[in-house]
Amino acid sequence: MTTPLTPPPKKDPQKRTVSPTRPPEMRSRAALGLTAAAADGRFQLQQCAECGKVQYPPRDACAGCLSPDLPWTDVSPAGELIAETTVRTSTKLYFRERTPWRAGSVKLDAGPTIIAHVHGDVARGARVSLLNRLDRSGQGVLLAVPLERTPDMEDDPQMRALSSDPKHRRVLITDAKNPNAPALAEALAAAGSPIIFVAEPEAWLPYPGRERLLAVPGVEILPMDVTDTASVQKLAGEIGGKVDILINNARFVRPGGVLARGDTTFAREEMEVNYLGLMRLAQSFGPGMCSRTADGVNSAAAWVNILSVNALATTPDYGCFAASNAAAFSLSQSLRAEYRSSGLRVMNVFVGPTEDDWHQPLPPPKVLPEGLAKDVLRGLKEGLEDVYSGDVAKDLYERYRRDPKVLEREITMGNEGA
Amino acid sequence: MKRQSYDGVAIVAPFSTPYQRYSIETAHWWIAAGLRGSLKAANLKPADLDGFTVSSFTLFPDTAVGLTQHLGLTPRWLDHIPMGGASGVVALRRAARAVQAGDADIIACASGDTNHIDSFRQLLSSFSRFAMDASYPYGYGGPNANFAFLTDRYMTEFGAAREDFGRICVAQRANALNSPNAVMKKPLTLDQYLNARPIADPIALFDCVMPCAGAECFLVMRVEEAEKRGLPYARLSAAIERHNAHPEDPIQLRGGWTMDIDEFYEMAGCGPEGVDLLQTYDDYPVISMMQIEDLGFCGKGEGPVFIRDKDMTTNGDFPHNTSGGQLSGGQAGAAGGFIGLVEAIRQVLGQADATQVANAKRALVSGFGMINYDRGVCSAAAMLEAS
Numbered sequence: 001m002t003t004p005l006t007p008p009p010k011k012d013p014q015k016r017t018v019s020p021t022r023p024p025e026m027r028s029r030a031a032l033g034l035t036a037a038a039a040d041g042r043f044q045l046q047q048c049a050e051c052g053k054v055q056y057p058p059r060d061a062c063a064g065c066l067s068p069d070l071p072w073t074d075v076s077p078a079g080e081l082i083a084e085t086t087v088r089t090s091t092k093l094y095f096r097e098r099t100p101w102r103a104g105s106v107k108l109d110a111g112p113t114i115i116a117h118v119h120g121d122v123a124r125g126a127r128v129s130l131l132n133r134l135d136r137s138g139q140g141v142l143l144a145v146p147l148e149r150t151p152d153m154e155d156d157p158q159m160r161a162l163s164s165d166p167k168h169r170r171v172l173i174t175d176a177k178n179p180n181a182p183a184l185a186e187a188l189a190a191a192g193s194p195i196i197f198v199a200e201p202e203a204w205l206p207y208p209g210r211e212r213l214l215a216v217p218g219v220e221i222l223p224m225d226v227t228d229t230a231s232v233q234k235l236a237g238e239i240g241g242k243v244d245i246l247i248n249n250a251r252f253v254r255p256g257g258v259l260a261r262g263d264t265t266f267a268r269e270e271m272e273v274n275y276l277g278l279m280r281l282a283q284s285f286g287p288g289m290c291s292r293t294a295d296g297v298n299s300a301a302a303w304v305n306i307l308s309v310n311a312l313a314t315t316p317d318y319g320c321f322a323a324s325n326a327a328a329f330s331l332s333q334s335l336r337a338e339y340r341s342s343g344l345r346v347m348n349v350f351v352g353p354t355e356d357d358w359h360q361p362l363p364p365p366k367v368l369p370e371g372l373a374k375d376v377l378r379g380l381k382e383g384l385e386d387v388y389s390g391d392v393a394k395d396l397y398e399r400y401r402r403d404p405k406v407l408e409r410e411i412t413m414g415n416e417g418a
Numbered sequence: 419m420k421r422q423s424y425d426g427v428a429i430v431a432p433f434s435t436p437y438q439r440y441s442i443e444t445a446h447w448w449i450a451a452g453l454r455g456s457l458k459a460a461n462l463k464p465a466d467l468d469g470f471t472v473s474s475f476t477l478f479p480d481t482a483v484g485l486t487q488h489l490g491l492t493p494r495w496l497d498h499i500p501m502g503g504a505s506g507v508v509a510l511r512r513a514a515r516a517v518q519a520g521d522a523d524i525i526a527c528a529s530g531d532t533n534h535i536d537s538f539r540q541l542l543s544s545f546s547r548f549a550m551d552a553s554y555p556y557g558y559g560g561p562n563a564n565f566a567f568l569t570d571r572y573m574t575e576f577g578a579a580r581e582d583f584g585r586i587c588v589a590q591r592a593n594a595l596n597s598p599n600a601v602m603k604k605p606l607t608l609d610q611y612l613n614a615r616p617i618a619d620p621i622a623l624f625d626c627v628m629p630c631a632g633a634e635c636f637l638v639m640r641v642e643e644a645e646k647r648g649l650p651y652a653r654l655s656a657a658i659e660r661h662n663a664h665p666e667d668p669i670q671l672r673g674g675w676t677m678d679i680d681e682f683y684e685m686a687g688c689g690p691e692g693v694d695l696l697q698t699y700d701d702y703p704v705i706s707m708m709q710i711e712d713l714g715f716c717g718k719g720e721g722p723v724f725i726r727d728k729d730m731t732t733n734g735d736f737p738h739n740t741s742g743g744q745l746s747g748g749q750a751g752a753a754g755g756f757i758g759l760v761e762a763i764r765q766v767l768g769q770a771d772a773t774q775v776a777n778a779k780r781a782l783v784s785g786f787g788m789i790n791y792d793r794g795v796c797s798a799a800a801m802l803e804a805s
Contacts, residue, residue, distance in 0.1 A: 024555050031551035057552035057791055063665070082669055083574075085559065085566030086619045091539035092558035101557040105567045105792060107668040113792055115553045115567075125574070141555050 002121055004152040005160070007168055007194065008297040011241075020293040020342050021094040025137035030058035033072045038132045038140030039385035043077045045110070046070040056112035077130040079108035081144060084118055094136070098157065106130060106144050116142040117158050121150040133162035134383050136293070136343035138336075154381065163383040164302035164345055167192035169244035174226055174281065176200040178249050179356050180306070182212040183369035187377050189216050197239055201225035201250075226250045226277030236284035241292070245380065246285055247304040250277050253358040257319030270324035278305060278328050282335050290342035302345045302380055305332050306372070309350040309393035312400050313407045317362075336385070347379050352392025365391045421685060427514040428644035428651035429802065431460040431637045432763035434741075436599045437748040441532050441631035445476040446488055448530035448750070452633025453489065456526060460637055460649055469495035469516055469525030469638075473505035473752040475541055476531045495522035502787030503699040504659060504796035505529060505755035506634070511657040511800070513638035523643060530633030531751020538629045541751075548791035559618045562626060564789045565702040566618040571669045572704050573620060575719065580620060582722035583703035584611040586738070587624050587745055589730035590700070594742025596732065596772035601630055601748035624745070627701050632750030634760045641805075652766045652802045655780075656685035659798035667793075673786060674797035675712040683714070686780075686801040690714045693801075694778045695737040695765055697758030699786040700745050705794070706738070709784045713799065737775045740765060759783045759800065766804040779804045 027035065030046070037044040046055040053064035054075055061068050084104035090096045104118040106128055114130065122128055128144040135141045143162060145153065154165055171188050173181055176198045185196045196219045203223050213219055224235040226248075252273035254266040261267070282303075289300040310322035311329035329348065336346035353359040355366040367390035379387035388397045399407045433455030435448065449472060457464065470493040472482045480488070482498035495516050499505045509527040516522045542560045544550070557563055572578055591606035606624060614623035644651040658681065660674025675682075683689050690713060698709040707721040716724035728736035741747055741761040744754045762781035764770040770778075785798040 024550070024558060026550055028547050028551050057548040083567040083571040085557075085563050085570060085621070086616075087557040087559040087563050087566075088616050088618060089562075090558045091542060091560060092554075095558045101559075103557040103559065103563055105571070105669055113668045115556050115792055117556055135555065137555075139555065 002150060002152045002156045005155040005168055005297055017292060018294040018296075020290070021097060022137045022341070022343055023094045023135050023139075023141075024092065025139060027139055028058065030060055033058055034132060034140035035134065035138070036140070037072055038134045040387070041382050041384050042074065043130060043132045044072040045075050045112070047073040047075060054108070054111040056108075056114055075110040076108075078147070079106040079114070079128055079130065081105070081118065081122060081124070081126055081128050082107045082113070084124065102158070104144055114142055116144045119143060119145040119153065119159055120156045121146050121153055131162075134345065134385065135162055138340045138345070164245060164347065164380045165191075166245055166377070166380055168297050169193055169301060170195040170197070170242050170298060171245045171247060172197040172199065172239065172243045172285070173247045173249050174199045174224065174277075175250035176210065176213060176221055177207045178251060179209065180249055180354070180369045180372055182209050182216070183373040184247060184249065184376060185213055185216040185219050187373035189218050191377055191381075194218050195220065195242070197222055197243070199224035199235060226280055227272045229280055232280045232284045236288065240285055240288040243285055243289060244292075244298050244300045245302045245304065246281065246289065247306070247376065248278055248281055249306050251306065253318070253321050255318055255321070255358065255361070257316035261320060267320045267324070270321055271327065274321075274324040275327040275331060278331055286335070286339065290339060290344050293343040300344055302347055303335070303339065304347045304349060304376060304380070306349045306351060306376075307332070309352050309388065309396050311350065313396060313404065313411055315411055345383065345385065347385055347387060349376055349379060349387040349389055350393045350397065352390040352396070367393075421681065423685065424514050424518070424654040424657065426641050427517060427654050428639050428641045428649070428805070429510065429636055429654060429763050430639065430644050430649045430651045431456040432760040432767070432769070433459055433635045434599050434757070434760050435530075435633045437601050437630045437632035437750050439533070439601060439628065439630050439748070440535055442534070443532055443631065445474045445530055445532045445751075446480070446485065448532055448631055448633040449474060449477075449485065449528050450489055452530050452635035452753075453526055453528045456635040456637050460647065462524065462637075464490055465492070467491055467493060467524050467526050469493050469513060469522030471497035471499055471509045471513060471525065471527050473499045473501070473509060473529040473755060474531050475751045476537060493522070495525060501755065501785075501796045502752060503701060503755040503794070504785035504787040504798040505752050506759035507657060507783060507785040507798035507800045508659050508796070510638065510654065510759065511659060511798070514654050514657070517638055517640050523639060525638045526635060527638060527756075528633065528635045529753040529756045531631060531753060533629050533631040533751070546788070546790045549789070552791055561701065561789050562618040562621055564792060565625075565704060566621045567792070568670055569620050569625070569702065569704040572671060572707070575671060576722065578707075578722045580612060581608065582725070583625060583707065584608050585725055586700070586703040586706050586730065587611055589734070590739050590743045591746045592731045593740050593773060594746030597741040597747065598772075600742040600746055601628055602742065602746040606746075621702065625702050627744040627749035627754070630748035630750050632748065632753050634750070634753045634756035636760055636763055650767050651805050652763050653805050655687065655801045655803050656682050657798070657800040658682045659796070661797075662795050663797065670793035671708070672718065673708055673712050673794065675709065675784065675799055679712065679714055682799060682801070688780065693780055693782045695740060695762070695775045695781050697739055697743070697762045697781065697783045699755070699758065699784055700739055700743040701749060701754065703745070705786055709786065713782065713784060732773050732775050740770065740773045740775060755785050755787055759785070762802050766802050768804075
C-alpha cells in the first residue's frame with residue numbers, strides 16, 4: 001500500500017537545495033515515438049502494418065517480416081509481471097539518489113516483454129497495466145501499475161516523479177481577471193495545492209470573480225502584470241522560490257485577421273501579453289524553478305501555458321490573435337528544450353473557443369472554465385506535455401495530425417470574399 | 419550439410435595478464451600486453467603473425483583495423499569480434515577455419531579492456547541501442563538488474579534458493595585462491611555470500627563480477643606449424659555458436675546451446691560424461707546454472723539439485739571455472755569471454771600449475787554474451803582436447 005505523502009516541512013534556508021539530476025535522456029529516433037505518445041497521454045507501441053506483430057523495443061524494421069512500416073498503434077497495456085528486482089545501487093546518479101528502485105519484466109498480452117518501472121502496489125507476479133509517462137528527462141517510459149486503482153497510488157514515489165501532481169505543490173496563476181482563474185484555483189485547491197498565488201494586473205479596476213477567488217482556500221492575490229517587466233521581476237523576487245507550478249493564463253484576445261484591422265495596435269497588445277508576457281515570466285521565474293526540481297515533495301514540477309488551439313492552424317476570424325499564440329507556442333517549444341536539462345516540464349494546454357465575451361459570435365461547443373480547469377488538472381496529474389481542451393481543440397488536433405495542409409484549407413474555406 | 423571437423427587445428431600459447439581493479443592504461447596497452455605474452459610463450463615475433471582477431475569494449479574509436487597499425491601487425495586475415503562473453507569461443511572457431519583453409523598460418527586471438535574510474539558507467543550508457551532505449555532508463559541497474567530478472571524468474575520457476583547460486587560462487591572463490599592472477603584473494607563462505615550487501619534483489623554483492631582491467635590471448639595455427647616449432651598444443655574437437663535463440667521465450671531460462679547441443683556432442687565424439695572440466699561464462703551464477711543445464715549435464719531446472727552434491731573445485735568431482743572465473747578472478751571487459759577458454763587451454767596442456775585438474779584431457783568451454791536488451795543474445799561452446 002502506498003504511504004500517503006505528508007505536507008513538506010518549511011524549507012530551511014540554511015540547507016543546500018538538492019541539485020537536479022536526471023534519468024538517461026538519449027534515445028534512438030524510433031524510441032522517440034514512445035515519447036511522442038506519452039506527451040499527450042497515449043499508450044502506443046509499434047505494430048507491423050504488414051504482419052501485425054507488436055514490437056518492443058522500438059525498431060526500424062519488423063522482427064517478424066522485416067517490413068519497415070511500423071506505425072505507433074494503440075495496443076492493450078495489460079500484461080503480467082513475470083520477474084522483478086529492486087535496484088539498490090546504480091551508476092546513474094538520478095537512480096542512485098532514489099534507491100531502492102523497483103523494476104520488472106512485464107509480458108504484455110499483445111506480445112512483447114517490456115522492462116518497466118513497477119509501482120509499489122503491484123503484487124509479485126500480478127496482472128498489471130502499463131502507463132506511458134514522461135520521466136524527468138522528458139522521455140516516455142513505462143510504469144506497471146495495478147489493474148485496479150489503489151488508495152493514494154499517485155503518491156508512490158515512482159509515479160509521482162512521472163507526474164506534475166499539484167498535491168502539496170504551490171501554484172502561481174497569472175491574470176486573476178481571466179474568467180478561468182477562479183475555476184483553476186478551485187480545482188487546484190481541491191487537488192491538494194496548499195498555496196495558490198493569483199497575479200492581479202491593474203488592481204484598481206474591479207472585475208467579476210475576485211470574491212470567488214478569495215473564497216478558495218490557500219488563494220493569495222498579488223499584484224503583477226505580464227506586460228510590465230518590473231512587476232514580473234518584483235513578484236518573482238518575492239515568491240519565485242515558492243512557485244512549484246506556474247500557470248500562464250494571461251491572454252489578450254481581439255477578433256479579426258489582417259485586413260479586418262486598420263492598424264497594428266491590437267496586434268502589439270496581443271504580442272505584449274500572449275508572447276512577450278510568456279517570455280517575461282520565463283526570464284523571471286524560470287531559472288528559480290529550474291533550480292528547485294529536486295527540492296523534495298514540493299519540488300518545482302511544471303510550467304503551464306494556456307494557448308489557443310489556433311496556434312496550430314489559424315482562422316481569419318481571429319487571425320492576429322492566433323498569430324500571437326503561434327508565436328507563444330513556438331517560444332514554448334524553445335522553453336521546453338531550455339528547461340529540459342532541469343527536469344521542469346512545459347505543458348501546453350490548447351483550448352478551443354472559450355465561453356467568454358470575445359468569442360460570443362462563435363457557435364458552440366465552447367470551453368467552460370470548469371472544463372478547462374479539469375483538463376489542466378488531468379494534464380498535471382498525468383505529467384503531459386500537450387493537452388487539448390474541449391471538443392473543438394480535440395477535433396482540430398486530429399485533423400492537424402492527419403494533414404496540416406488539408407486542415408489549413410478546410411478551416412479557412414467558406415468565406416466568399418470579393 | 420554436416421559441419422566439417424576441426425582436425426589439424428592447434429591451439430597454443432595461452433596467456434593471461436594479472437588483472438587490476440582500476441588501471442590508468444588503455445585497452446590498446448592491455449591488448450598489447452596480452453599479445454606480447456602469447457608471442458613470447460610461443461617464441462614468435464609480431465611479424466610472424468599473419469592473422470589477428472580482437473575483442474574489446476574500451477578500444478573506441480579504434481577497432482581491429484586501428485590496432486594493426488598501432489601494434490605494427492600486417493595480417494592477411496583480420497577480425498573484430500564484438501560478442502562479449504561469447505567472443506573467445508567465436509574467435510577460436512573462426513581462426514580455426516581460417517588456418518584450416520590456409521587463409522592464415524598463425525592467428526593471435528586477443529582480448530582485453532581497461533577499467534578507468536567511471537568507465538563502467540560510460541560503457542553502460544552506450545552499450546546497445548535497445549539497452550539505451552528500453553532497459554537503462556528503468557533504474558540504470560546495468561547487467562545487475564537484467565540478471566536479477568533472470569535470477570528471480572529462475573528461482574520462481576524452478577524453486578531454486580540463493581544457496582544454490584552461492585555454492586557456485588563459494589567453489590569458484592576456493593579455486594581463485596590458487597590462481598595468482600585473480601583479483602579476489604580472500605576466502606568466501608556461504609554465510610558471507612548469503613549475508614552480502616544486496617545489489618539488485620535477489621542479486622547480492624558476491625553474485626556480481628568486479629569490473630577490472632586485463633587481457634587474455636592465445637594463438638591458433640595448424641598442427642604441423644605447432645609441431646615444427648615444438649609448441650605444445652590443444653585440439654579443438656567441436657564448436658558451436660548461436661545468436662538470438664528462442665526469441666519467443668518471454669524471459670530467458672535457456673540459451674542458444676539447446677539448439678545445437680546434440681550436434682556438438684556428436685562432433686566431439688563424447689557426451690557430458692566424457693568432460694573432465696567445465697568452464698562456463700559466469701558473469702552471474704544463474705548463467706552458469708543455465709549452462710550446466712543447457713550443455714546437458716542435467717535437465718532444465720535440475721541445476722540446483724545437480725550441483726548440491728558436486729564438488730566444483732579443481733580437486734572435486736565436477737571441476738568448474740578452475741581459475742576462479744570472472745566471479746572471483748574479475749571481469750576484464752571482453753577478456754571475460756576469454757578467461758575460461760584460456761584457462762581451459764592451460765588445463766589440457768597441463769600448464770595450469772596450482773589450479774591444474776588431474777588428468778585433464780577434455781575441457782568444455784562455454785561462452786555467453788551481450789545483454790542487448792533483456793537477455794544474453796550470443797551463446798557458444800567449444801570442446802578442447804589434449805593432443
